[in-house]
Amino acid sequence: MKPKRKLIASILTVTLLATSFIGCSKSNNEKEAVTPTNSETTDTSTNEEGGTVNKELSASLTFAIWDNNLNDFIEENDMVGKFQEQYPNIDIEVEKIKDDSEYWNTMKIRTSANQLPDIMFNKTFTLSRFKEYLVDLTDTVAASNNELASGYAIDGKVLGIPLTSGYEYVYYWKDLFKEAGVEVPTTWSEFEEVAKTLQAYYEKDNKDFMAIACGLKDSWPDYPYMEFMPALESGNGQNWNTMATQDTPFSEGTDIYKAYTKVHSLFTSGVLGKDPLGLGNDQATTLFSTKGAAMIALGDWGLQNIKGATEDVSQLGTFYLPTRDTESDPYNVIVQGDSFMGVTTHSKNTEAAKAFVEWFYSDAWYPDYLNYVSSASSMKNFPKDKDPVLAEADTLAPDKVLVMYDGGGDDFTAIQNTTTFDYKMLGAQMSISDFDLNKEFDKLNSAWKDARASLGIK
Structure with missing residues (x-):
């Protein structure tokens, strides 16, 4: 499958968002996670961090962000193409929302419409707000390697993995x-x-x-x-x-x-x-x-x-x-932990979404992103010296x-x-x-x- 790279610049007003849900509800309902039922035919391998890579996973995921620096890095480094080197049948649609204020307004509306993206970011003050809509990531390799994730667990569940230490x-x-x-x-x-x-x-x-x-x-x-x-x-x-x-x-x-x-x-x-x-x-x-x-x-x-x-x-x-x-x-x-990446319960492809989270915090992507930004690492396996x-x-x-x-x-x-x-x-x-x-x-x-x-x- 040839790598696909999609980027949506979303600066929608609340009114436009409300009307757009009607048109996009069909495509969201059509999302399916295709996982082989016969383990003998499943193409799996192990990445450098010890996580399992299931190359047969097939899905179309939406990843919503507001961070301009992250968006620039994604554009300049072909994140989707690199991800598809390991997961050729998973497509990632990156949705860039104007800023964090509009981001939270958008997510609030989508919560009510049952249309949250597959993967979203949270802040420390929004984790509890969206806790009913986030999947437990405690058992992921990314969570175990993160210095701060367990400290922000809610009811014993890691609902987001901090991208950096702020x-x-x-x-x-x-x-x-x-x-x-x-x-x-x-x-x-x-x-x-x-x-x-x-x-x-x-x-x-x-x-x-x-x-x-x-x-x-x-x-x-x-x-x-x-x-x-x-x-x-x-x-x-x-x-x-x-x-x-x-x-x-x-x-x-x-x-x-x-x-x-x-x-x-x-x-x-x-x-x-x-x-x-x-x-x-x-x-x-x-x-x-x-x-x-x-x-x-x-x-x-x-x-x-x-x-x-x-x-x-x-x-x-x-x-x-x-x-x-x-x-x-x-x-x-x-x-504090900053930008907690999480998988939402609205996703029809939680296994594929978790695979993306694991990949994002792995050697395949995270160290290069960490070197691009001035923020400190949140990962124990990828330490970083501070800028002078x-x-x-x-x-x-x-x-x-x-x-x-x-x-x-x-x-x-x-x-x-x-x-x-x-x-x-x-x-x-x-x-x-x-x-x-x-x-x-x-x-x-x-x-x-x-x-x-x-x-x-x-």
């Missing part, structure tokens, strides 16, 4: 720091002061300068602060689940209260420039890459985007966001304490949906100078308590 960094320009006379901060108060000094120094000549680039027009780029800082405050990677057990988690003295008070102080100090709500993430990253900003907080994946927007990274450095109050406090650093730019953060924080982040379980998600608590949107609101954070805390506490009562969560 770390969060503050990227900065060393030459801009040096000229302004500031050094890498190691506490939160130092971080604020450094940002203020940089803003005052450079905005005299550049009114568009941002000490910290953050494209709040998209709302989500504030996630290093709004999503992770409550967990960093006390080193509790389960902080969202802890909140689900509390009636008033936004009260003074709680981790989220302390973290968001710090963020509010930072966001209203002028260090985000004159109009952070007027820029999206791509614009903010470009601004930083051209040294129109001194710092930007992004995951390790951000390095690739920065390198793509500038020719010279010789002065580019990183440090971990210093949320601690004093140098005697633990230097907590977030680590990212490794600097480890050198600057030899005493760091890793906090394994969990995106929140069922109870938290249910309360969050009932109260419409959106931490990323809340961060965008904080950039407005007259925003009353304490008033918002009171509203959230009241709504949170009522939601727990109405949902019967104890």
Whole structure:
């Protein structure tokens, strides 16, 4: 069978998606997994990781993604063709969805329509949301070789295998720091002061300068602060689940209260420039890459985007966001599994879909992808040295304490949906100078308590 390579660029609106399901329902129902019944005629072999390769598997699978870097790598390296060298009778249709926001909206609609793709990605905070629609991958070789998969198991089941290990960094320009006379901060108060000094120094000549680039027009780029800082405050990677057990988690003295008070102080100090709500993430990253900003907080994946927007990274450095109050406090650093690949229960070809997952994390594909991206490996059998730019953060924080982040379980998600608590949107609101954070805390506490009562969560 000649290798087939299909790529769908999906930027559909909700309305178009709803109507398109009528036309594609027939093709989904026609999918069949053809597996020989006579084991003597089954063409099998063993791959380098010890998994069994059944070359007689026949299927047509859909693989949905949102990641631009992964999509580029798939296009440039003929993923489908390479996969079909081992599985010549399985065709993979790659569906590229515009971004993660549209991705989750799309998957929600398809859940109701019984039309999830055969293979999908999840985040830490969506695993529990889709747990009823994901196949247990505990018995796969890929899961056993993954450093983080078992740590994110739900009810004892591995429902997704992290593609990479994600770390969060503050990227900065060393030459801009040096000229302004500031050094890498190691506490939160130092971080604020450094940002203020940089803003005052450079905005005299550049009114568009941002000490910290953050494209709040998209709302989500504030996630290093709004999503992770409550967990960093006390080193509790389960902080969202802890909140689900509390009636008033936004009260003074709680981790989220302390973290968001710090963020509010930072966001209203002028260090985000004159109009952070007027820029999206791509614009903010470009601004930083051209040294129109001194710092930007992004995951390790951000390095690739920065390198793509500038020719010279010789002065580019990183440090971990210093949320601690004093140098005697633990230097907590977030680590999390990112992009959990899973097989859905809507697939008519789960054996073939599992075969693709095994192949993806095998020597046939994963090491080359890992070398292409700046993210850290999640696989024990494929270790990877960090890029020198990212490794600097480890050198600057030899005493760091890793906090394994969990995106929140069922109870938290249910309360969050009932109260419409959106931490990323809340961060965008904080950039407005007259925003009353304490008033918002009171509203959230009241709504949170009522939601727990109405949902019967104890």
